[in-house]
Amino acid sequence: MIVEDPLYGSFEVEEVLKALLLSKEMERLKDVHMAGPAFLINPFWNETRYEHSVGVMLLIRKLGGSLEEQVAGLLHDVSHTAFSHVIDLALANKQDDYHEQIKEQMIEESAIPAILKQFGFDYQQILFNDAQWQLLEQEAPLLCCDRIDYTLREIHRYFSVPLQEIQQFLTAINIVDEKIVLESSEWAIWFMDQYKKIVIDFFYDPRNICSYEWMAKAIQLGLESQDITPQDLLLTDSAFLMRLQASNSIEILQLLTNMSQPLKYSICSSEDNYDIWQKKKIRFVDPLVQTIDRTVPVSTLSTIAQTKIENLLNDSKTGIFLKFH
Structure with a gap:
């Protein structure tokens, strides 16, 4: 089976990945939107959990991850509920992890265990501890394939960042001690700027x-x-x-x-008579950079990076206040 992706290219994948891609659990993700219900206001915001999940799998593959880690990457979001993280707001779940809370039960009740068993894989060992997969998941502010993929995918689709620029960034990635490391401070700062477009400019867009x-x-x-x-x-x-x-x-x-219906609003402050206040989970990155003899966070090398992190954190802690007209 050939899997094609606009960011990473074409790959022929193994039978176990083919079977998972064709499963009803993965098919469902073709109609679960990354931006939740925002596509109901702006149909252009139509990226799906399926596209992102396939992208994470392929990025892990591109960076030399094992077949088991590719399986984990493909299925890391399989338990996302309809409209993605909106359930976390509905339940006042500040950790944004409802899909993680239900993941084991959802998988146990699905066809996924049987598919993996058919190909000789232990689904519990692969799927119930994402922390073991160093490329797939890393605690912020480090980079990981999950964080990189949704950033690159959305800056290309929603902010028109050219594919050539994204692919140049991908060539700047090295794997050192199982961690994603960039070859220069310039590329680290580039990614920080792209990440801000998503977690501030996009996530806090009033329509979102x-x-x-x-x-x-x-x-x-x-x-x-x-x-x-x-x-x-x-x-x-x-x-x-x-x-x-x-x-x-x-x-x-x-x-x-x-x-x-058309939105009529203004962005205001906490001192105004606002109608909506939202503050999302705080997200920032401080990518590791390769120096001559070690890898260090870019913020230890660059005051520009330090300032960008401070500004992003300040924006995140404030949130957004909206008033309707």
């Missing part, structure tokens, strides 16, 4: 914020009224939306209608 606010409230109301159940959260975005639209709740239907 409004869609999360309204969908989270609709989910809260739906769960309270039992118009939807926790099991419904593992439907696709389209199927889950249909469940909400079938509600008799005028309030739920109004919240959904909000997302199809």
Whole structure:
């Protein structure tokens, strides 16, 4: 099976990866959007968990990761609920990890264990401890394939960063002691700038914020009224939306209608009479850079990098305040 990706190219993958890619669990992710309900306001924001998951798998492959780590990468987001992280806002889960909380149970009840067993793999060993996979996951502010892929994918699609520039960045990656290290401070700062576009400019775009606010409230109301159940959260975005639209709740239907109407808002401050305040999980990067004799965070080499981190953290801690007109 040939898998093609706009960022990384074409790869012929093993039978176990083919079987997983064709599974209903992975197929579901083709209709689970990375930006959650924001695509209901802006259809251009249409990247899916499937695209990202395949990208993570291929980036791990490109960087020399084992087949087992590629499996873990492909399936790392398989338990994401409809509209992705909006459930975390609905449940006031500040760690943004509801999908991790339900991952083991979701996998146990899926076809994934049987598929992996068919090819001689132990699904529990591979899938229930992502911390063992050094390319797939690293604690922030280090780089990992998960963090790199969604950043590169979204800056290309949403901010028109050229593929040539992204591919030049990929050639600047080295693996040192199982960690992702960049060959220069310049590339590290480049990535920091791209990451800010996603976690500040995109995540805090008012249309993104409004869609999360309204969908989270609709989910809260739906769960309270039992118009939807926790099991419904593992439907696709389209199927889950249909469940909400079938509600008799005028309030739920109004919240959904909000997302199809023009937005009239202004960004204000905490001192104003605001309608929405959101503060998302704080995310920043401080990439490792290769020097002559060691690897160090770029912030230890560059005051520019230090300032960029400080500015991003300040923006993140403040969040955003919106008022409707």
